Amino acid sequence: xxxxxxxxxxxxxxxxxxxxxxxxxxxxxxxxxxxxxxxxxxxxxxxxxxxxxxxxxxxxxxxxxxxxxxxxxxxxxxxxxxxxxxxxxxxxxxxxxxxxxxxxxxxxxxxxxxxxxxxxxxxxxxxxxxxxxxxxxxxxxxxxxxxxxxxxxxxxxxxxxxxxxxxxxxxxxxxxxxxxxxxxxxxxxxxxxxxxxxxxxxxxxxxxxxxxxxxxxxxxxxxxxxxxxxxxxxxxxxxxxxxxxxxxxxxxxxxxxxxxxxxxxxxxxxxxxxxxxxxxxxxxxxxxxxxxxxxxxxxxxxxxxxxxxxxxxxxxxxxxxxxxxxxxxxxxxxxx
Amino acid sequence: xxxxxxxxxxxxxxxxxxxxxxxxxxxxxxxxxxxxxxxxxxxxxxxxxxxxxxxxxxxxxxxxxxxxxxxxxxx
Numbered sequence: 001x002x003x004x005x006x007x008x009x010x011x012x013x014x015x016x017x018x019x020x021x022x023x024x025x026x027x028x029x030x031x032x033x034x035x036x037x038x039x040x041x042x043x044x045x046x047x048x049x050x051x052x053x054x055x056x057x058x059x060x061x062x063x064x065x066x067x068x069x070x071x072x073x074x075x076x077x078x079x080x081x082x083x084x085x086x087x088x089x090x091x092x093x094x095x096x097x098x099x100x101x102x103x104x105x106x107x108x109x110x111x112x113x114x115x116x117x118x119x120x121x122x123x124x125x126x127x128x129x130x131x132x133x134x135x136x137x138x139x140x141x142x143x144x145x146x147x148x149x150x151x152x153x154x155x156x157x158x159x160x161x162x163x164x165x166x167x168x169x170x171x172x173x174x175x176x177x178x179x180x181x182x183x184x185x186x187x188x189x190x191x192x193x194x195x196x197x198x199x200x201x202x203x204x205x206x207x208x209x210x211x212x213x214x215x216x217x218x219x220x221x222x223x224x225x226x227x228x229x230x231x232x233x234x235x236x237x238x239x240x241x242x243x244x245x246x247x248x249x250x251x252x253x254x255x256x257x258x259x260x261x262x263x264x265x266x267x268x269x270x271x272x273x274x275x276x277x278x279x280x281x282x283x284x285x286x287x288x289x290x291x292x293x294x295x296x297x298x299x300x301x302x303x304x305x306x307x308x309x310x311x312x313x314x315x316x317x318x319x320x321x322x323x324x325x326x327x328x329x330x331x332x333x334x335x336x
Numbered sequence: 337x338x339x340x341x342x343x344x345x346x347x348x349x350x351x352x353x354x355x356x357x358x359x360x361x362x363x364x365x366x367x368x369x370x371x372x373x374x375x376x377x378x379x380x381x382x383x384x385x386x387x388x389x390x391x392x393x394x395x396x397x398x399x400x401x402x403x404x405x406x407x408x409x410x411x
Contacts, residue, residue, distance in 0.1 A: 008358045010373075044380060185355035185375045191397065194356055 009197040010183025012044030014156035015121070015175075018163035019046065019083060021201045023053055026081060029167060030057040032068050033085030042087060043123050043182045065095035069120070073102045076118035081167060086122040089176065090133045092141070103172045104147030118173075119166045124152070125178040125225055125275055127323055128188050132311040135319070139223065139274070140281030142174050143252035149206050150252040152176040154227035156197045158250055161204025169206065178224040178275075192228045207254035211263065215245035218269040218333055221260055221286050223249040226273035226324060229305075233329035242333070252282065257289040261297075264290050268299030271332050273324050278306035303332040337387050339408040341374065345381040346403040352376035354399045354407065359385075361393040365410065372408075374401065385410065 009017070023029045030053075031046055037060035040047030050058040061068040065086060072084035086092060092099065099120065106114050126135025143150045149171055153159040159177065166173035181193035212227060213234050220230040227248040234244035245263050249256065264270050270290055272283040283304035291298065305324045313319045346352055352374040359365045365385045372383050385391075387410045395407040 006359065006363065010356055042378075047380075183356045183373070184380070185353045185398070186378060189355060189397070191356075194358070 006196050007199060008194050009156040009160070010044070010194050011153065011156045011159040011177060012041070012047070012182045012184065014160035014197050015045040015163050015177065016047050016049060017197070018160045018167070018201075020049060020052065022164060022167040023049070023057065028079065028081045029083065030059065030080065031083045031085070032059045032061050032072060034061055034063055034087050036060060036085050041085065043177070043179060044184055045121065045177065045182070046085070065091055066098070069095040070098040070102070072118050072120075073098050073106070073116060076103070076116045076172075077106060077114050081117050083119040083121060083167065086120055088134050089122040089124050089138045090136050092138065099148075100145055104145060107171070108147065115170050116172050117170045119163075119175055120172070121175040121177065123179050124176045125180050126312055126319060127180050128186065129314055129316045129319060131314040135312040137176075137224075137274075137276035137307070139176060139252055139276040140285075142176070143255075143282065143285075147172070148253065149173040150176065151206055151250060152178070152224045152252060153250060154181065154224050154248050155193045155195045157195050158204050158248075160197050161202050162206060162250065164201055165203040165206050168203070173206065176224070180225050181228075190225065190228045192231065204250070207251045207256055209250055209256035209259040210248045211245060211259065212248045213244070213246040215243035215267065217243045217267055218271060218336070219245045219247060219260070219263040219267045220271050220273060220329060221247045221249065222273035223252065223282070225275055229324055229326050229329060230273050232326035233333075236326055236330050237333060255285070255289070257293070260286060261290055261293050265297050268297060269333075269336055270298065270302040271329055272302070272304045272306070273329060274304065274306040275324055276307060277309050278304060279309050281306065300336040303336060305329050305332050337389070337410050338406045339371075339383075339386060339410065341401050341403050341405050341407060342383060343403060345374070345383075346376055348403060350376050351400050351402055352381070354395055354397055354401060355380065357393055357397065359391050361391055363391055365389065365391045
């Protein structure tokens with residue numbers, strides 16, 4: 001028992017609080033997206049904002065990502081600091097020209113004369129049977145393309161700090177939040193994501209990974225939901241006397257390769273957990289970052305526990321069969 | 337003191353699910369601090385602590401609850 005109330009927040013509330021505090025400080029910050037106003041966001045991350053800031057700054061949009069993400073880019077270039085929600089990352093197809101040919105590149109095209117200080121917040125992940133166009137992660141798709149920062153928090157503390165840093169950043173930032181970590185019951189909530197979150201404003205530096213559990217025998221690297229699966233696997237391995245270190249990437253761009261390399265130097269073994277598709281993605285990039293640096297630190301071939309290269313099934317048993325989990329991570333260790 | 341699902345959040349026959357306890361059993365909670373969230377038909381409702389004291393949770397996350405149900409206590 002403690003005397004002070006632990007201030008546990010869900011990621012949804014932590015995101016809303018970061019946005020609220022930045023909006024109180026900076027009149028250039030505003031939010032646009034589908035159902036982000038009266039409903040408070042289908043994933044709860046803009047709750048309470050319409051009541052405090054009104055419909056000029058908390059703008060519900062028509063269902064046209066093409067239009068409102070394009071409008072966000074224009075507003076950012078014109079001196080505003082928009083936060084635009086792409087409700088499901090899966091919908092990126094209809095707005096990628098605005099995201100990738102404009103938002104990410106206009107700073108380069110203008111020789112640095114135009115800044116695009118825009119945040120796109122977008123939901124990722126499945127596990128609750130919402131089909132192949134509502135359940136993807138697409139981390140690698142966004143992280144692959146230069147010109148944008150990409151973050152993906154695993155808990156409320158990091159979500160608040162990363163959102164604050166993203167809003168203040170002069171570069172465009174893709175803020176990818178996993179639906180299963182939001183604290184929304186119907187999405188299959190992971191309780192480990194709901195952690196103590198200070199009320200005062202703070203930043204978590206974009207581009208810094210974190211060792212969330214120290215160990216000596218194997219390094220498990222993950223992001224978002226993968227961190228929680230990694231921690232559960234570490235518990236199972238610990239029961240057998242195996243000491244796993246768990247690294248939470250937190251940011252994909254910039255990628256904190258040094259923290260991963262330093263961990264593998266200690267453990268000699270690497271497992272990457274990624275809920276995005278396996279091929280051409282995050283898991284390959286992490287492994288390459290280590291072996292490119294110094295392959296002699298590896299005591300076993302690295303392993304990855306990622307989503308198989310198939311469209312995500314709707315049927316629950318089939319989707320669950322495909323998703324990474326703690327048991328698959330333990331099996332990967334046993335196969336090393 | 338018992339913690340009950342408030343009369344003003346749910347319809348008489350509505351079922352809700354507990355989605356988050358913001359404080360664990362055995363921890364101290366302060367009156368009016370955010371305590372628990374419940375969800376009905378994809379809408380979330382929050383309840384604050386009715387008193388200060390040590391929380392005892394009876395209905396955990398994912399429990400199905402109705403208006404008036406006792407979901408925990410504060411002592």
